[in-house]
Amino acid sequence: MATLHSIAGSRSFRVNWLLHELGVPVGIVPYAITDGSLQSPEFKTKSPARRVPALEIDGRVLYESGAIVQYLCETRSGHTLMPAIDSAERADWLQWLHYAETLGAGIQNLNMQHLFLPKDWMKSPTVMGIETKRLAIALKAVEAALQDGRDHLLTSGFSAADVMMGFTLESASRYVRFDGFPMTAAYLARLKAREAYQAAEAAEGPQQFYTQDFYDLPEG
Incomplete structure (x- = not known):
């Protein structure tokens, strides 16, 4: 085990x-x-x-x-979660696998500002605004990839790139409203409906970070 x-x-x-x-x-x-x-x-x-x-x-x-x-x-063998090295989709798989952390860096900065800095004077509305905008820009690539009607990031179907991205999108939705990203919102819903996703949630227990469904930018 x-x-x-x-x-x-x-x-x-x-x-x-x-x-x-x-x-x-x-x-x-x-x-x-x-x-x-x-x-x-x-x-x-x-x-x-x-x-x-x-x-x-x-x-x-x-x-x-x-x-x-x-x-x-x-x-591990016996799965279809990674294209073969000589597959035409291998480069796309690698890029999406790591693009999840392009979004993740912005989310981490927003988590620090919204959740972990204990005093209001420590927080910067300017930084929050910049990082939120950067996150929204980064999300546009995901939305564009799904515009052709595919269900997942790769045309061949679900892969580990979706695992990397799915967690990231769940966090991103706390800071960027997905009303402007309808394909991404539907994609995230598909991922969260997977049996393995739900089993993993049950095994891990409730998330420890967010107390709100969405965090608005502070005024000022």
């Missing part, structure tokens, strides 16, 4: 979800941002940056979500 060190609602959900798609048994070790558990010496040996996910599998520990997703696809 794989062991996933996880915070519910964090990037570790990508790994959790993919393991469920692959049918790999996984045990979840839960952490929280506020209880100091990420700072323990034991966890530091598993993740030098003291961040989740950290996945114990195949006699080693991996601690970067994109790398873990690609590693699992490359080392």
